[in-house]
Amino acid sequence: MFYANLNHNPDKKRIADRLKLLKAKLAAEVPAKSPTETLLATWNIREFDAPSYGQRSQECLFYIAEIISHFDIIAVQEVREDLDALKSVVRILGDSNWDYLVSDVSEGTPGNRERMAFIYDKRSISFSSMAGEIVVPPIEVKEGNKLIRYDPSMQLYRTPYISVFRAGWSHLVLCTVHILYGDDEADNPKRAKEIEVLAQILGKRARERRDYSNLILLGDFNIYGAGDITMKALTDAGFYIDPSLQALPETNTGKKKRKYDQIAIHPVKKRMELTGKAGVFNYFDTVYTDADEPIYVPQMGEAYDTISSGEPRENESTYYQTYWRTFQMSDHLPMWVQLRTDFSAEYLDELAAD
Numbered sequence: 001m002f003y004a005n006l007n008h009n010p011d012k013k014r015i016a017d018r019l020k021l022l023k024a025k026l027a028a029e030v031p032a033k034s035p036t037e038t039l040l041a042t043w044n045i046r047e048f049d050a051p052s053y054g055q056r057s058q059e060c061l062f063y064i065a066e067i068i069s070h071f072d073i074i075a076v077q078e079v080r081e082d083l084d085a086l087k088s089v090v091r092i093l094g095d096s097n098w099d100y101l102v103s104d105v106s107e108g109t110p111g112n113r114e115r116m117a118f119i120y121d122k123r124s125i126s127f128s129s130m131a132g133e134i135v136v137p138p139i140e141v142k143e144g145n146k147l148i149r150y151d152p153s154m155q156l157y158r159t160p161y162i163s164v165f166r167a168g169w170s171h172l173v174l175c176t177v178h179i180l181y182g183d184d185e186a187d188n189p190k191r192a193k194e195i196e197v198l199a200q201i202l203g204k205r206a207r208e209r210r211d212y213s214n215l216i217l218l219g220d221f222n223i224y225g226a227g228d229i230t231m232k233a234l235t236d237a238g239f240y241i242d243p244s245l246q247a248l249p250e251t252n253t254g255k256k257k258r259k260y261d262q263i264a265i266h267p268v269k270k271r272m273e274l275t276g277k278a279g280v281f282n283y284f285d286t287v288y289t290d291a292d293e294p295i296y297v298p299q300m301g302e303a304y305d306t307i308s309s310g311e312p313r314e315n316e317s318t319y320y321q322t323y324w325r326t327f328q329m330s331d332h333l334p335m336w337v338q339l340r341t342d343f344s345a346e347y348l349d350e351l352a353a354d
Contacts, residue, residue, distance in 0.1 A: 021286040036342035038167040041074040042218040043334035049085030053327040060328040065092035073120040075176035103161040116161035131163040168341035170272040177219040186224035199237030206266040215266040239264035277338040288325040
């Protein structure tokens with residue numbers, strides 16, 4: 001981590017104190033990096049970066065970088081057309097040691113001009129030559145008792161991004177998604193159909209192609225709960241969500257707790273294992289806390305106590321907690337899982353047995 005620019009920030013003492021708290025919480029909750037394991041995470045960073053509710057501050061970019069630094073590789077959703085914030089985070093991480101891959105913009109209203117990205121630590125992860133956006137081929141999907149044929153013109157609104165990385169003894173095929181939200185209902189059929197179509201395509205590739213072993217589908221699925229048809233669409237296609245992940249708290253920061261973010265693994269695994277360690281990291285316990293609200297009133301400006309019509313806002317704290325701070329950090333929390341990626345002992349055993 002490179003904190004040099006923090007020295008010129010007028011709030012450097014307070015930010016440095018918060019960074020120390022954040023580092024301590026991360027150290028307590030996330031395993032230390034290891035040459036024998038890989039820490040994989042997914043995080044929807046809200047409109048990263050768009051000027052909604054004010055441009056992101058330098059302060060929050062330090063916090064975002066600090067969180068990312070504790071993982072080996074992280075899939076990021078809602079990266080917007082402007083990459084300045086993402087590039088700033090990589091510079092704070094140290095661009096001699098860190099790098100990123102990013103997809104093109106998904107156009108159209110549902111696409112929201114979003115990109116997908118992978119940010120990774122080059123000291124433990126290497127890009128393994130293949131990256132691309134998933135295009136839906138002709139495919140048949142069962143709807144009731146009928147088989148419905150989808151042709152190539154029927155694509156997912158936000159194009160999934162797939163890349164292959166090398167981590168220790170493992171190659172990891174990672175596909176990150178931001179599934180359509182649509183109507184506010186648990187069993188939204190369009191949302192379920194996107195998951196079903198994508199999971200069926202990738203599941204078929206994993207079963208039939210050796211280069212798709214160690215396939216991990218991760219990101220924001222907008223799944224409400226474990227019993228919804230949207231979750232069933234994922235598991236019916238053969239994807240597995242480890243019990244250690246299923247037991248985790250929800251990743252969204254709102255009052256309605258939902259299983260939006262997931263890390264699902266296809267069972268064809270080659271020199272890659274789950275260790276059983278996983279988590280959801282709540283940064284609002286240490287940065288932009290409820291108690292910090294008065295500190296940020298000047299940054300929030302008139303919108304803090306006045307609605308767009310000019311009338312007084314009934315609850316300023318709701319604006320701070322639900323909107324403003326989530327556009328600094330996010331309205332999602334990062335989810336992570338630890339993978340075992342060193343199989344040297346087993347390999348030596350194989351050699352010794354010959």
